[in-house]
Amino acid sequence: MIRVAIIGASGYTGAESIEIILRHSGAELTYLTALPEECGAVDEVFPQFKGCCALAIEPLDLEKLSGLADAALCCLPHKVSMGFVPKLLDAGLKVIDFSADYRLKDVSVYEQFYGVKHTDAANLARAVFGLPELFREQIKGADLVANPGCYPTGAVLAVAPLLREGLIGTDSIIVNAVTGTSGAGKNPSGKFHFPNMNENLFAYGIGTHRHMPEMEQIASEVAGSDVRILFQPHVGPFDRGILSTVYCQPKKEVSDEQSEGHLTALLKLYGDFYKNEPFVQMRTDAPAVKDVAGTNYCHIFVTHVKGRFVCFSAIDNLVKGASGQAVQNMNIVFGLQETMGLI
Amino acid sequence: MIRVAIIGASGYTGAESIEIILRHSGAELTYLTALPEECGAVDEVFPQFKGCCALAIEPLDLEKLSGLADAALCCLPHKVSMGFVPKLLDAGLKVIDFSADYRLKDVSVYEQFYGVKHTDAANLARAVFGLPELFREQIKGADLVANPGCYPTGAVLAVAPLLREGLIGTDSIIVNAVTGTSGAGKNPSGKFHFPNMNENLFAYGIGTHRHMPEMEQIASEVAGSDVRILFQPHVGPFDRGILSTVYCQPKKEVSDEQSEGHLTALLKLYGDFYKNEPFVQMRTDAPAVKDVAGTNYCHIFVTHVKGRFVCFSAIDNLVKGASGQAVQNMNIVFGLQETMGLI
Amino acid sequence: MIRVAIIGASGYTGAESIEIILRHSGAELTYLTALPEECGAVDEVFPQFKGCCALAIEPLDLEKLSGLADAALCCLPHKVSMGFVPKLLDAGLKVIDFSADYRLKDVSVYEQFYGVKHTDAANLARAVFGLPELFREQIKGADLVANPGCYPTGAVLAVAPLLREGLIGTDSIIVNAVTGTSGAGKNPSGKFHFPNMNENLFAYGIGTHRHMPEMEQIASEVAGSDVRILFQPHVGPFDRGILSTVYCQPKKEVSDEQSEGHLTALLKLYGDFYKNEPFVQMRTDAPAVKDVAGTNYCHIFVTHVKGRFVCFSAIDNLVKGASGQAVQNMNIVFGLQETMGLI
């Protein structure tokens, strides 16, 4: 039984992680921490756990932690996380970190987009990027896994086969995505106040979203050459899910006569690429966010329209985009069956 | 042309009032005020007014106000309002006050429920309660109108005919109501954070809601004797509207044989009571909040079930429950056609 | 491993049952049936099961069924179910029936409210009512369990301790409830068309809802005397959950001075009544439907206001109000741990 600590358990990804581990037959919750002002019995912080989780959320005590847990799901925010991860590693735990602090390999890009100095370059260098469908071998046995951002997970899975095969122009990718509101976290704000967010939809992070360089880094790694992505996120009036609609330009133009054969080849490419992936499912029609809400699945549909590839993917931002993928990574790190707790 | 100032224009009832006056053919907006930190061009504070309202929202300047306006829609919060209303009256304006500060005739009840000393008993004494369907004659020409609370408007209209005729037990009334979220105002909070409020419904103010004594006061006035009401509000995941379901006990028991004739008499009672009321519409089926959203109407349906009267009413909390009713009151005060700007 | 067949698997309660059994460590899905026009691979009918359920939904073949399953979750609609349940029993299966066909012990009440002749009085007589918190002993080993309606589950759990102790007037109970839309089932209709139902809330089934006699029957059984209930359902713009607000009159009047002690006694009564119930959780504040959405829990809060008891309960209509409770019943029938698959 893997003993799991959740660091920063009082937010949405904390709650989602608690729920998943409660159902996991090879792991158990042993320690939950948060800032002192957010501590208390789990079922007071999250009434939905009344009757099924008797733990308290406590201020972090590193000594206690090291005796209690084998793995840490570190749900701290960006910039905060890199102050704690070295201590969690020193305490002997395997760490799955939810923040962006260990995702961007180029420190200068991190510092530009996050506006702070990176203080843990040593661990950044050895962290592996936790997108199992692309980097599974590196995750096995890793000490520190950088759990991917929600948008990069959905967007890159949607185009990875095209990138790997070199079929698309590397500066032609446009990722248009719509997320549910849970991605904004638990702190109230004007934008996400119900009377504003309800019946609403809008773009944000125009030209500046921090997941843009992250997408580019992974996509470039998959393609084996520099990839440039125009990423435009939007938020809509629902709790969970990200729908990514990705447009990209084939390197070779496809004539109308070739179109049908081309589409068959495209579907075969994706089918082969993901055939052993339990959490990626190819669709024959457009995926809906409700199809994957509450699950660790990524549903993908791909076609071409007017000379371009159009790729659709749907994930739950809190599961495959955060806590579910973290547990998937944890399972891989510890050699458990990858789907445990997740189906 | 009545010149209208809106005091406290930066919140939801302010915006709703602006929208109504912009469409009013006998009134015009001349002055909008708010706290300094909430001031700015109207279309910056409320993007929905871009292109149709060129005013700015400014800090209140009483001297300026007195030269600019005939009427004030005072949208300030409870407790704050009574500090300003005397000044608005002194400036020579007719005042429609949205707060609770001039609604409760019994100062001790006010002080108990609102937790502060009342500082303007003189004006409280002369304020009239602005529910036109019940107190129209008193509103005509009044200087100060206390605009009713949203819940009392819906609940009391639903049972007024029964109260007036003395048909129900005066301690038998239970008002179960569900409001949309705009009633909570513009300030973000955990309860109304979209990921919490969406897909949710809950009771609040159990046994303590401030609209309970207000309902009792009006109901007692209509009945001509003390009425006691159990009021239980809930909030649901929608923007606008209040559905009140009111249960009460007939004084005379109705046998099953009498039931049909009794129902006919009941419908006639309501039909007669509201026959000249432009904004109260009797339904022959259950009203839905969406039927009245964005309108100044109150839809009512009444029947009896298992020996009790069950009365349903639907209003828009921001219109008939606030800004629309305020304009209706303003129209009456100034002798305009009562429906101007409201249909 | 209990082998489970789901009869009528193509609707919402079917999908919910599939999801629960997929997670159940002591039961497995072996057979799914539906009307021929609703058959197909599970993941075509329900895209959310892509990758985790390889079964097909097939037309019912009784012979095949008898070799494949130990238990049937019978999700057929009212009136249809009683045509199939005898055959399922004959095939040697334990049956948990989701319809109303085996709930109402008085055939004449059934025939009045459902408008058809009851055709299976023999099995009706031996069916047990599957509300484990009240009738657990009878459920153990039963062949046929009538799974309760969603509204009766929430409403009766909210007042059962008061009824059992004889503390309330037996004709004083008013149940005001609001359900999410999944209760309406999968067939599209004008009322539940998104542009109508969204941003909406309305009452329905006024004086006629079929769950009223069901509530009265169970409540009477708990009270040991005839109980009469005024039940008024409403539907709101969310997927899952029922919030019941129940008003009832204490037999003994409580003076203001006694109020505090009285409340303490009330909480102790409920705490004792439900202390061993895994799925009933007493709250110290008002429960929200989102607290129980997706779970088999019933959250209850009770207080008194203005001389009346006011009891709140929240359940998920598809889980504790349908498929979850069915699996809870199945677990009891087969002697499994009651919470298996449900936490």
Place this chain on the structure above:
Amino acid sequence: MIRVAIIGASGYTGAESIEIILRHSGAELTYLTALPEECGAVDEVFPQFKGCCALAIEPLDLEKLSGLADAALCCLPHKVSMGFVPKLLDAGLKVIDFSADYRLKDVSVYEQFYGVKHTDAANLARAVFGLPELFREQIKGADLVANPGCYPTGAVLAVAPLLREGLIGTDSIIVNAVTGTSGAGKNPSGKFHFPNMNENLFAYGIGTHRHMPEMEQIASEVAGSDVRILFQPHVGPFDRGILSTVYCQPKKEVSDEQSEGHLTALLKLYGDFYKNEPFVQMRTDAPAVKDVAGTNYCHIFVTHVKGRFVCFSAIDNLVKGASGQAVQNMNIVFGLQETMGLI
């Protein structure tokens, strides 16, 4: 006073048209028609009009119509409309047609996308395309105005200045749009059943949506050369609004150093282009659909990101995308002030 008939008044665009004309000070409703099975008092078909509209919706009687109305807002569906429009014109009315039947100038494109023969080529030839911001001069005095589709309205307004100036590659435009559900009309269906559509978002009409050729036709007219557009619509869980996010490639590459000056020029271009347009408002931040819900405004924001122009527009699909624009066209046709009834 222009006398207005609404043909096909029983649907959502009919209701929206009724609401607008009721507020119009230069026009009045005189005749409402629908299919016989959808007729009845207006306030029975649409409870929201109880008390403010006493008309009935009747089966169309052409003789009656010709004596009663000067203008027809023809809200009939595609394919049906061209069977009635010639008769409305013969009856001497000016016609604003909401369907696609008179929008596509190339009959073969119409027949390909709508799958029927066009039966009224004569009127098609003289119909003018009713997007006032681009074709106002042609609309003045026209007998037949083809009211634009909702998506083309939002998308083309977003890029018209770029097209007119020839600044973008004519095969580089990608329109990614999300609509509210009212666009789907009043007939219930599985996709728009509340429990499916709520908490959901999905793409549809992939590569095949009928508004694609309409967009291309208008865009080509504005550009003065053939324009090819990849249009991908989505639907989200809200009632009203379309957010269009349009990506296009500048003809001249912009270096990072030129970026700021370039953006200034871009904003000036749009500002000039729309400076006299009452219903197009330039924003300095991303527009939200809620900013324009219930209004006839189109809010636009434009910027460039990673070498591409990204243009955002928000409209209400039922107002600027249908009934509001129709009244705007009617106002122009009859020489009324263009904003009457619409602000």
